[in-house]
Every structure is written in C-alpha cells, then in structure tokens.
Amino acid sequence: MLTALGLDEWDESAYRALVSVGAADVPGLAQRLTLAEPDAERALRRLERHGLAAQSSGRPGRWVAAPPGVALGALLTQQRHQLEQAELAAALLAEEYRATAAEPAVHDLVEVVTGAPAVAQRFLQLQLGASDEVRALVTGNPVVVSGTENDAEEQAAGRGVRYRVVVERSVLDLPHGITELTAALGRDEQVRVVDRVPTRLVVADRALALVPLTSHRSEPAALVVHADGLLELLSELFESVWRTALPLRLGASGVAEEPADGPDATDLEVLSLLLAGMTDASVAKQLDLGLRTVQRRVKRLMGLAGVTTRLQLGWHAYERGWVARD
Template sequence: MFDLLGLSAQHEAVYRAMLQRPDLNVAGLSDHLGVSSGEVSAALDVLADLALVRLDPRGDHARPVRPQAGLMALLTKVEAEVAVRQQQVEATKAAIAAIATAHDDYHQVAEGRLLGGVDSVRDRLAELAHSARTECLSFSSGGAQSPDTLEAEAPLDQQALQRGVQIRNVYQDSFRNDPGTLAHARWLAGLGGQSRTTPTLPMRMVIVDREVALVPIEPTNPRQGALELHSRGIVAGLIALFEQVWHTATPFGEQAAADEQGLTRQERELLRLLAAGHTDESAARKLAISLRSVQRMMTSLTERLGAASRFQAGVQAASNGWV
C-alpha cells in the first residue's frame, strides 16, 4: 500500500506491529510476525532511515513515530518530488514543441499544411491520437490494413477510448472478409469504439475533435501524403459527409440486408460503377475487392437477370430499376 513512500509490505508489517505492540523488542517482533530477527532488524533500519521509528542506542528497542507525523511527512516529500517532476515534464514538452517548430518538415499551405509521405502522416496521426479530447471519425478506404498498421493503432485507440474519446470508423464492405480487420473491429467494440461498413468510400479521412481533418493529397494514391485542414467551413463539410455515410452504413456484427430487388449494397454499387463507365478493374479498386470477385459477382447478376450477355444484363438491369 505504501510503495510510493518507499515501504515494502514487510516494512509496513513491522511498522504496524510496532504501533500495536510498542513493548516488543526485535525478538518479540520476530515471533509476533513469524519472520527472522535479521529481517526485523533490516526493516527497522529502513524505517529509521525514513524517520518512522527512533532506535534506542542503549538496547534493541525502537519507538515508532506516530503515523500522522511520520507518514504524512513522507507523503509531503513525495508530493514535492511529483511537483518537480511535473515541472520537468512541462519543460520537456515545451522543448519538444520548440524543436518540432524549428525542424518541422511539413509544408504550410493556405488551407492547412501538407504532410509529405506515409511516415509524416503516421507521425501526425499518432500526435492527434495522443491529444484527442472528444471524438475521432475516420474513413478507411482501399485494401485491408496490414497487421503492422492495426497493431500500431491498437494502443493509441485504447488510450484514447480510456480518456473518454469517442471513436467511429467506417470501412468498406470488403473489409468484412479480412480476419485482421474483423478482429480489430471486435476488439475496438469491446472498448466502446464503433465500426460500420459501406460498399465504397470517397477517400481516406480522419477528423479529430471536429477541429482538424486529414485527407489524401491524391485520393487515388494515399502514399503521397495528406493535407491537414483546420478551416472550420471545410472541416464542417467533411463532418457532414462522414455523418451521411455513417447513417447509411451497416454496423459490424450485422449482415447487410438485401433490398427489395434482392441486391446487396455491394452488388448495386457495382452495377452503378459499371453503368457510369468503370471497367471491371477500376470497379474492383473502388470496391476494394479482387478483379475475380467482380467477375464472379457480374456472372451471378447476369444469370439472375436471365441475360445472355453483359450488355443485355445492363439493359435488363436498367429496365428492372436496378441502376
């Protein structure tokens, strides 16, 4: 209980015994506690160093100092040390901020600042995770995240949730087939985080505390880096986009229901993409699924429409109101 004050469990036991039985000498304390005389003597030396007992130089008796005086004096000393340590922490924070400002490799732009490359983005996301106060919203588009990325995010998410930060993530439906993402979503849900999925997402995005947003410099190639935005109007627009997608997305743990035509949302989105002129390859990238999965899905849709060709399937889908 008093580790903070420098007392082990045995030191505390000897001190408590002395308060209860001030008449006991070293041998008596040894018998009373069921420990050796050497252990009692060693504990008395520590208690004396901490000014919790006063040793009698003429014998083997020691007198305990009242807890209100001895223990409170130790606690006051620890509090003073903590205060000094906190001042050192604040000074270190200021020094880190000064170094970061002097050697910042971010490029300022009118709308915010550019974070060049994946490493800069990851470093900034870690900073935002540590400083988040209320909320973190995100779109995770593209392919499934690597195990290393999920492992790196886990402690940051856990710390934020423990501080009371609300976390809401939207993934693509294809992520439901990735064991790592599923495990991460379940783990996050156990801590209070929320995850949903939708067939496609416009881009990757992170919004923290409704004050700062990170979006890709080039949506088709997130590895180029991100643009950090602080404009209230722009951030408000991105929040509205997130809420619209979130409202229609399917929560993890629930299966996306087919619509009145028997189409899943992913199937309907594929039809929409192809009708808009996307190739199978670009539709696969948009849906974050393999080309083979797109082709299998189209074969199934063609058969269900009773069409002899994909062109006929497109005409029939439009006629049936599928697109």
C-alpha cells in the first residue's frame, strides 16, 4: 500500500513491524520478518533515509518508528509536489506539441505502427489516455488488440471511462469469449453483437483511433489515426454498426442477446417519471422498485435507444413515441 511513496514491500513490512512493537533491534526484526540480518538492517537504513525510522538515542542498537501521521504525511506532501511538477511539465509539453503541430504534415495524420509489442503498447496508451469513452468493434479473430480483455480496460472503466463494444457473434464461441464478455458486462460496459463487423476498430474519445491491419505478413501492424476527418468517418462507422447490433445482457443463465423489442410497461413508467423531473431514488420509491433496478432499466433504455446520455434518451423517447407529447 505504501509503494506509491517509494517503499518496497520489505521496507513497508519493516516499518509496520516497528510501528506494531514500538522498537526493535536488527536480530529481533530479522526474526520477525524472516529475513537475514543484513537484509533487515538494509531495510532499516532505507527507512531512515525516508525519515520513517531512527536509532534510539537512549537504547543503542534499537530502532524506533517515526510517528506515521508525521512521517508519512511528509512523504505524501513530497509526492504531491512531484506530481504537480510532472503535471506542469506534461502541460507545457502538450502546449509545445500543439504549437508545433498546428498544421501537421499529411504523413503525421496517420501513424503506421508495426510489430505486436508496438501495437499492443499503442492500444494500452489509447485506453489509459481516454477520459470520456472508448468505442470498439471486435472481430472473432483478434490478432493483438482485443476489445474485451485488457488490463487497461479495467483500469479505465474503474475511473469512469464508458465503454461501448460491438462484437461479432463468433466471439461468443471463442474459448474465453463468454468469460471476457461476462467480465465486461459486470463492469457496466455496454456490449452489443452482430453477425459480422466490417473491421477491427478502437476509438478513444474523439481524439484517436486505432485500426489493426489485416494482412498475411508475419508482423502485426495497425494505423493510429489523428486526422479529424478520418476520425469522424471511423466514429460514424462505429455508430452505424452500433445502431444495428443487439444488446447483450448478463442474466442468471449467463450472457444472452436481448431483442431490441422496445421498452416494457415498467420501463415506460420509469421513463415518464424521470422526464417529469424525479430523481432515480424518487422513481424507485414511487414504483416500489429497488434503486439499482431503476438504474438498470435506465441503462437498458439507453441501450435500446443507442444513446449515451439521459438528455439524449429523453429526446429519443419523444421521437420514438415511448412517451406522449403534451
């Protein structure tokens, strides 16, 4: 837990041990941590450099822990300062990049990435850099990029980045396909299925897109698209496939396709109350439903309408006749 402050696991264990016992000598600490005495002493010396431990002035050979509230607070302050400096440097570099790339050359608008490690790294960066939404088209034979399995995907979803993914039906037959889709749906990602997607594609926000290339070469390759016009084209390609795809849902029997047959009576009640200005909690109380049930129904309605915000849902509800106009 303290690795973010520059401590390794042995440093942290040594500090926790000192905090719990108050004071200890090197042999006692080594025995407690099942370490060799030289390793225990090195851990104590590192703690001393971080201001987390000191040798007792009254009892030679004994080490005492610095108060966590003071010592760790100082380290946190130092880390915050370093992060602020890094953020400032990143902002200055971004501004410099924008200034030099105000009118980029044509060859800079599309980047060709070659080799599996390079493609995987760009895919990782694409997701870690997303702040709003990641959209993906996933084929049944992903070479390097997979829209359903990636550590960065879990991290991005955990910090609030929305995911909309369309998979080919053949993905459901892959060895780990259902497992990966179940995990994605469990993170509240929106997943839909079609018989076939036209290409593999990942779009991060409206800033970057990655298109893995299909070829018979030994090395995988991909295009990273920066150009506004091409990005809009790829975004519209995704949206057109999304509109024709069927939502996947996670039920008691596992992952199943959900026919886009429109909202049921309860959905319409929920929608009408929300459009009347009621909160989710008030709607749940009014209809004697659980709060999570209301939220799940709203997500389902957004999926049926093919929208990502509640404002869009209200507009589509009127357009599709789900609610009456006054």
